[in-house]
């Protein structure tokens with residue numbers, strides 16, 4: 001099997017167009033160099049150890065070793081349930097397999113590598129016990145609301161849909177759920193992944209994960225049901241209201257109109273008219289827009305004008321029917337609200353691609369995204385493997401992984417990963433290990449007191 | 451609790467002071483007559499079975515309240531209150547023994563007992579509810595003073611988002627870690643702030659039910675341990691046979707084994723899909739033929755159904771391969787999808803046999819963008835559903851009857867009516883399982899086919 005046939009291994013089954021030019025961005029040889037010199041092993045190890053790699057008596061030294069990894073290799077061989085004792089074992093395995101993709105799974109009750117040894121001893125010995133709460137958002141799920149690209153392609157016009165998704169979800173995870181240690185990662189091509197790493201998040205049961213996922217769901221239907229968002233009740237839930245006021249509304253009227261001009265042609269606006277339940281209003285607006293189709297305004301201006309007309313009409317008829325009241329919000333939500341692949345979030349044992357992998361189709365590194373500055377993130381400016389190799393070859397950067405200076409292409413990302421995510425995370429992990437050790441000691445004292 | 455053969459029983463006095471909705475925290479010290487052991491358990495099973503049917507038929511919470519009330523009166527009521535409480539407690543503890551014996555049984559019992567408890571709690575008077583809450587000793591603090599003031603506006607929004615017209619808030623809110631009220635979080639029925647859910651007094655039932663469920667779940671594990679280590683052996687001549695018979699005498703078919711009407715092969719599959727598949731499966735089947743691809747939810751729903759109708763593993767692999775390779779190529783199929791199919795048949799991984807999904811599971815699934823699984827009666831828009839029914843040959847009269855059920859959210863009844871319209875016979879049991887739909891339909895079709903001439 002040749003490189004071109006390696007497909008992106010997302011959970012869906014999108015077929016990628018072969019893009020021969022990628023040859024230049026990605027090849028096995030480059031990948032070996034990348035894993036040999038640039039991949040941040042010790043950061044990944046420290047992260048996934050959650051403080052258990054320390055000397056404290058409360059540390060569980062086998063914690064990291066019970067984590068599942070899986071590799072997808074060049075020849076499409078797929079290795080699941082790999083696990084590593086420590087950082088150097090992980091590094092050695094990666095360097096000898098140079099996987100095209102590394103996935104991270106759950107922490108299990110026993111070492112995944114040895115799961116067969118336990119298979120016959122009882123029913124449920126090999127079960128997932130901890131897992132980050134993860135989210136997967138993919139631009140291909142937005143195909144019906146973007147007109148610049150489709151499928152796996154993204155450009156600067158549709159990427160903002162991802163940006164707004166990050167803002168909505170990140171804010172809610174922090175404000176509503178109280179999580180603090182959240183890592184956003186570019187998936188290398190067409191979306192973003194989110195890892196919520198707080199201890200509380202890692203211990204959620206599947207039922208609790210589903211609850212969080214469902215909290216984020218507003219899409220009721222699928223393609224068999226044209227009206228996708230159904231906001232019932234007499235007002236929005238505070239989470240939806242905040243998302244609407246703080247992010248979605250402005251995005252819809254600003255950036256989305258500027259980049260997608262969603263009312264500019266008949267084909268586009270018919271989709272929106274279809275969301276209005278009142279046929280008279282539909283006909284009225286359609287009549288006005290068909291007549292104005294040859295105006296001299298720009299696409300964007302036409303689109304904005306029509307949106308204003310639609311809003312005015314709906315507002316004036318607000319009292320006519322209950323369903324019209326939420327119509328404006330529903331349109332905005334349909335176009336802009338995050339479309340999360342919720343199934344990924346609901347199960348502890350779902351795999352998700354590791355940060356700092358390289359996407360075999362684009363050659364781009366899966367770098368972290370700063371949610372506080374996600375507007376500045378440009379997926380097309382993310383360093384590619386060939387750029388990184390070139391940088392090494394030209395001697396512009398030391399081969400030391402620990403060089404996280406802003407000067408090198410990857411350095412900035414690694415620096416961000418360490419200072420904004422890893423350090424605060426490890427600090428709270430240490431505190432937690434310390435305090436749970438203390439309570440354990442207290443408890444054992446109690447039992448001696450009898 | 452001790453099982454005896456004698457006819458009289460010494461009633462302990464503290465039973466009388468138990469509220470009418472016991473929490474079953476500990477097995478009370480009392481003697482049980484052997485015949486009551488079995489009879490009480492069967493009565494309770496009738497109630498649980500009724501609850502299970504009600505849930506499968508998609509009854510809403512208020513309808514479930516009524517159903518539970520009726521079922522209870524029908525099967526559990528005794529003229530003497532303390533006798534009734536005894537029956538309640540004894541039957542519950544007997545069924546713990548019956549249903550602790552496998553994960554599958556445990557899961558069913560846990561859901562049904564929890565549902566039963568939920569609705570019995572809901573129909574109690576408020577004072578009685580308070581007492582029950584007190585008994586659990588729920589560790590939650592009521593939100594008061596400035597904190598409550600600062601939340602009022604958003605609490606009002608939550609109330610309005612749930613359909614209340616005014617933005618009045620309730621008198622009491624409890625501050626609870628969000629993990630403890632997953633159902634309220636999932637439905638956005640509470641305000642969340644920094645990891646806490648603010649649960650209104652009227653939502654207390656959710657908290658109590660969570661406690662009940664987690665307590666029962668732990669208790670079942672302990673019961674299982676006692677059962678396997680001592681009781682089974684010690685009671686092998688007396689209680690064990692009763693316990694073992696009780697669970698099998700009851701559970702309906704799960705369609706893991708194919709029956710005489712369920713035996714299809716690859717060459718018939720297209721024809722059979724048109725003649726005997728329920729709408730949910732027809733839709734998946736057609737989409738697969740059309741797109742050569744289904745997302746995970748669809749692959750599971752259709753795949754397990756096909757297993758249930760008797761498609762052999764090799765045929766199943768051939769069937770999926772034929773379609774998927776058109777889209778992803780055979781290497782990727784073998785690598786990523788074949789495993790899951792073999793897994794469904796218990797040939798890989800944990801080697802558990804996956805059971806085909808019942809309607810209740812399909813109806814409550816939540817297909818997202820690009821998914822085709824789920825129950826069309828629930829998940830299709832009205833227009834799409836009508837078009838699909840039209841293709842199944844329903845008259846406009848029949849269609850209206852079906853749509854009427856759909857509008858009232860009786861999805862399985864809608865499916866039953868479709869069945870009756872298509873095959874021209876009545877189906878009194880109602881459709882509860884796609885594989886049942888299939889088998890009933892095959893029975894009818896095969897009885898109509900004239901026997902081959904000799």
Ligand code: SF4
Pocket residue numbers: 728729730731808809812813824825826827861862865881882883884887
């Ligand atoms: S009611 Fe059951 S069998 Fe009928 S379509 Fe829905 S899920 Fe399928």
Ligand SMILES: [Zn+2]
Pocket residue numbers: 146148149153154155156157158159
């Ligand atoms: Zn684009």
